[in-house]
Amino acid sequence: MEAADTPRLRLDRARLEANAARLRARAAALGVAFRPHFKTAKSVEVARLSHGGAPGPATVSTMKEAEALAASEAAADILLAATAIPARLPRAEALARAHGTRLLLVVDSPEMARQLDEAATAAHEVLVEVDCGEHRAGVPPEGALAVARAIHGARRLRLAGVMTHGGHSYATDDPARLAAVAEEERAAAVAAAEAIRGAGMPAPVVSVGSTPTLLHARHLEGVTEVRAGVSLFWDLAQMSRGLCGWEELALSVVSTVIGHNRAAGALILDAGALALSKDVTANAFAPETAYGRLADAETGAALPLHVTIVHQEHGTVPVPDPSWFGRLPVGSRVRVYPNHACLTAAGGYGAYDVVDGAGRPAGRWARVDGWH
Template sequence: MDTSLETLDTPALLLDREILARNCARMGERLRAAGIDLRPHLKTAKSRAVAKLATEGHSGAVTVSTLAEARYFLEGGFSDILYAVGMVPGKAPAAAALQRDGAKLTLVLDSVAAAKSLGDAAAKLDSQFRVLVELDTGGGRAGVAPDSDDLLAVARAIEAQPALELAGVMTHAGHSYHCRGAEEIAAVAEEERQGLILAAQRLRDAGLPCPIVSAGSTPTAVHARSFEGLTEMRPGVYVFNDVDQVGIGSCAPEDIALTVLATVIGHNHRTGRILTDAGALALSKDVSAQEFFPDVGYGRVCDLGGRPLPGLYVESVHQEHGLIATADGTLPYDSLPIGSRVRIQPNHACITAAAYPHYEVISDGRVIEQWDRVNGW
């Protein structure tokens, strides 16, 4: 396959093979040097081809956010799978089926009620589930506090269920996505690590098993100054990166591997906008990068070589329309005529990629392959 970007149907999801490989190698080497395993979170890529690059040099363990992903990766040869979303008994039959088909599946929960109900469901299915206790080390989304009575209560509730096995603790430092620069991220990374270490030690002191101590976020994996006491990290978006990660300080603009190819479909001189066919469904309505950049809108506009066009951004979106603007109102209508093409760097790669069934993998500006991805739940 060798296709020009000028002839590709748009909108299209472009994935730069060289940048992707560089991103994967950098993270793999960093965690290998630290002596801990990389269990990449594949909710970003949802692609077996990406997973092969991301797990190279490590155990091959992966993290997923849906059981559909778990099935897809298991069928692609990835058997050590952490389903990193709070488990409920209604999903136990699908989890049990994965295990029967060869998955080494690990689940997470954060309450006594969840442990009891999952244990009952597992027993009825004649299954045994490995479980991590989810911790809240500052993100505020889910999990028990590392120093709380709830930690030991949940752990003991898991151990009390014959169909469950306590496997350790995990957390996600989601609040690192609001940091600015390496110093702030490093502080959050240390908070994440210390919370995990405290929780693991409390479990061990209570005579409870804790073989897995799992942390995860791209910013903390990039900027943590110590991984001591951890067994694995679960970053995800680092494989692609995006404008939000540039703003946080997790990567440089040249590390963005994922872009959306769009066609210019109109010039609106009256409102001072250039229209493209990449709107809300092609880019998403994620505005996370606006926390860091005043003029980023729904993504930065680049030329076909992936080089940012100074000052141009997607200012607003409708379902199938993206409106390009500049801060000073001056637009390059002549150099972006109707029918010309641009590439847009997304604010949040995970959400943008979810709109597409596959990647158009590019090298030296040409499409060389298509890689599939899994969507849905």
């Protein structure tokens, strides 16, 4: 990796495996199945490791992810968490024909259920998305029945249950509030499922999930599965909320110091907005984070330096005194730990440079980027 061009994604396999084991253990302790989300990793190898090296249920954001997991036999039971649209059905049906994959679709309106049914040429299992408080997508629990009836009465759709996402859990770092949001998430999904069953319709799947709510839920009675994704890698946004520690961060960006702006008192890196993203979600609870924190390239030890300005291909790192120009000369390398691993990893890298627990190269894992 020392001779390779930068910026590059560095993935610590030992930390990834430890993080996955923690999530599996947490789901098992709550008595629910673990359906990890691959919107962060977008990697077949990560999918396998998330289940301890075996195939297992998966959550995806794109059909391209679903196709890669099915073709590699890393997953045969997949939930497409983004709202389904008719244009995706030909690929969904091809997936079932080619691999026998179970693909759960999601809708949150009778209108979209009707559009899917009109476009479908094969049967599709569909979940009702419930809004448990984030107000992004989904219907309130009391509105789930109308969507369920549209699915249940359709020609080609099969009602499979409900799902929800407690994304509003990221608005706090207070453990008590996180536990309360986890209960809001659970209660909303269970209430919707019970209403559907009470109306004589099936709801075998009750799916919830976000990293904070998985870790802080007091119980998950009535829930069948949990979804979480970024916690396989962790990032500074999660660390700022007390969900992980520095030694659990599995993903970083290797960057080269390409310049010294002595007049501005700053290092210039070749990791800018495209390499790191402009996400600053850690700053709500750790305002010094800016666009990412630097670490020693070899040891991973945290440095008191942050990327405070990003242009497309440049990152600016103010230094507290001129000695840093000697400590990090032009041509030297650093790691940058990002705010939001999902968006940073999606920056066009194409693959991860994987290292083992001792930092030795352990392979290069392709990413399934894009939509088509």
